[in-house]
Amino acid sequence: MAVARPVDPERRAARRLQIIDAGLTVFAERGYDGATTARICRQAGIGSGTFFHYFATKADLLLAILELGTEETTERAAGLEGRTDPLGVLLELVASTADDAADARVPGFVRAVAGVMHEPAVAEALAADDAAQRDVLRRWVERGQANGEVRTDLPAARIVSWLALLTDGFLERVAVDEGFTAEGERELLVATARSFLRGG
């Protein structure tokens, strides 16, 4: 009778994260289509039955990874409220991209995702992530403009696009360029962003 064996949310979350981690690794090194579910399962050390017990679809795994990234972004943004130096905040946000890129899997994952952008679900998730990130940036850019710390000859939205250009390009370079390391170029990234924000 009795309702035996209730779900253990912690155990479930842990397994989920384990699969997510494996997915991140394999997506990064093989691309989306190159990452077969079989390989992801092997990387995670599980059977395919388990995989589809946690994710209905391979695409769902990708989406879950993206969602995790978006969460981190919003958390990071929340931790910055109350600051009064918009330029400093913006540069920290830019620098955090370099820090993310220090995990070698991140750049690879980013290009893997870019390669599946034509899938509507992925495009939507990525758009949401992009919008969240842009929202944060724009708010600080506007404050900086009001402040006099940021150039006012360009609208805030356009400045945000250019910050994104810098960080996207940075990730791409780290992925491709042998001599271009996240740690080594971090400082120059910040300096370049500062120069741009001031209106060099």
Added chain:
Amino acid sequence: MAVARPVDPERRAARRLQIIDAGLTVFAERGYDGATTARICRQAGIGSGTFFHYFATKADLLLAILELGTEETTERAAGLEGRTDPLGVLLELVASTADDAADARVPGFVRAVAGVMHEPAVAEALAADDAAQRDVLRRWVERGQANGEVRTDLPAARIVSWLALLTDGFLERVAVDEGFTAEGERELLVATARSFLRGG
């Protein structure tokens, strides 16, 4: 007896280009794996037999497109020999990226390629293209440094990487960002590159 029906190189080249053009289109809008050979054939208005008569493999088509791009790069470089204003040349080269991006298929194709970088053959071809492009840029950067037009606080190779960062990021933004058009942002790209080269 008689050797009838000799190959017509022009006809062959034309067909080849027709397929290449279709491939560029479909790769750009569907990604590499999303671009089925069937769809490429439909786009080109040919049967699959014809396709494989011209390209042994789907990957070969991708490689052919890349090779065409490399050729254009080297041709463009050759046309610049003899100039004495390194900074001007560099900015023209950067601007030509923006011009390429005006063809909406180019940014899409670039990310499609990025999504298959884990294939050794593609990685190799892309490395060759990258090396060719870098070689040209580095030569002009070095001349600019000797000239006093380009900053000397960074080694030429590193400056080249950062120029590539700008152009890569530019292509990515054009592909993703609704409000970010190649024509509209071209000028700012050149200005930003100039600022960076001078050492802002």
Added chain:
DNA sequence: CAATTATTGGAGCAAGCACTCCACGAACGC
């Protein structure tokens, strides 16, 4: 016109894939 060969379309095939299904074992309430 005949002979010969490049060129073409499309039917079909083998392989690989995401995903389903099921049976067994473990964990819990009673």
Added chain:
DNA sequence: GCGTTCGTGGAGTGCTTGCTCCAATAATTG
């Protein structure tokens, strides 16, 4: 212990895909 449900692995399946094969056609020479 017993009953019940969750968690798990892996064999199997149906579909898609890159690619092959071949018969028909077009083009060119003599």
